[in-house]
Amino acid sequence: MGIGPGSADYLTPAARAAILASEVVLGYRTYLHLIEPLLAGKQVISSSMMQEVERVQTALQLAEQGAEVALVSGGDPGIYAMAGxxxxxxxxxxSPADIAIVAGVAALNSCAERLGAPLMHDFAAISLSDLLTPWAVIERRLEAAAVADFVIVLYNPKSKKRAHHLPRALEIIGSHRNPETPVGMVTAATRDGERTLIAPLREFDPALVDMQTTVIVGNSHTFVWRGKMITPRGxxxxxxxD
Structure with missing residues (x-):
């Protein structure tokens, strides 16, 4: 299930119930820390990033042995997370294990809430991580989404090894957008240290972005009013x- 973008406070009722009903809870240690109040009396198995396959294999093995298992993801488990x-x-x-996916609150939802209403018309979500997807494929998707005038949500925009991906992505999008197009970013949405920013595409500074940031680039109709980013639906x- 997904734990929401921030903490146990952002769990859906179904996700909270699933965790409370479980005997074993597995997940990335940062996410488990966020739901620590719900873990009392349970077997907890934490792991690091890049250990997703091992985490899933362990969860399935335990479930096949009859344990009630919760495998925790951040955000929504079906969006760039563990469900697939x-x-x-x-x-x-x-596997004979009985699998149930419990929806969470995706990062794009919580970030859109913080920025205003940027996703009110068609949008595309694109991850800039080339760990599992070749960068050439990502560039083609960016080009296609920009040409089609989608609002574009950029997941995984930056890491220590991928500092150049976001500037390149904004360059591709910018070749099809007005320089005044609003760009919004939310870092650590719903968590301590949350930061938000809205700026024109021509002024947006990728240096402000980190791995906890989601970036939303408006379409040709998106505008800013009283510090909020709004995409009209028509x-x-x-x-x-009036």
Missing amino acids: LVYEIAAERD YRTKYRL
């Missing part, structure tokens, strides 16, 4: 709004 890998590995081993073309 769970099903892939379960299918590979033809009501103005059919109705009077």
Whole structure:
């Protein structure tokens, strides 16, 4: 299940219930720390980043042995998280385990909330991490989304080894957008140290971004009003709004 973008306070009721009903809870140690109040009396198995396959294999093994297991993801488990890998590995081993995916709050939802209403029309979510996807494929997706005038949500925009990916992504998008297009960023959404910023594409500074940041680039109609980023859905073309 997903734990939401921030802490136990952002768990959906279904996710909270699933954790409380479990005997074993597995997850990335940072996420487990966020839900520590719910872990009393449970077997807790934490691991580091880059150990997703091992985490899923362990969870399935325990479930196949009859344990009630919760495998925790950040955000929503079906969006750049663990749900797909769970099903892939379960299918590979033809696992008899009963698998249930419990929805969480995706980063794009919580970040959009902080920025205003930037996702009110069609949008595309693109991860800039080339760990599992070749960078050439990512560039093609950025180009296609920019040409189609989607609002673009950029996940995993930066890491120590990928400092150049975000500037390149903004360059590609900028070749099809007005320099005044609003760009919003939210770092550590719903957590301690949360930061938000909205700036024109021509002024947006990638140096302010880190791995905990989500970046949202507006489309040709997105505007800023009183510090909020708004993408119209088209009501103005059919109705009077005053």
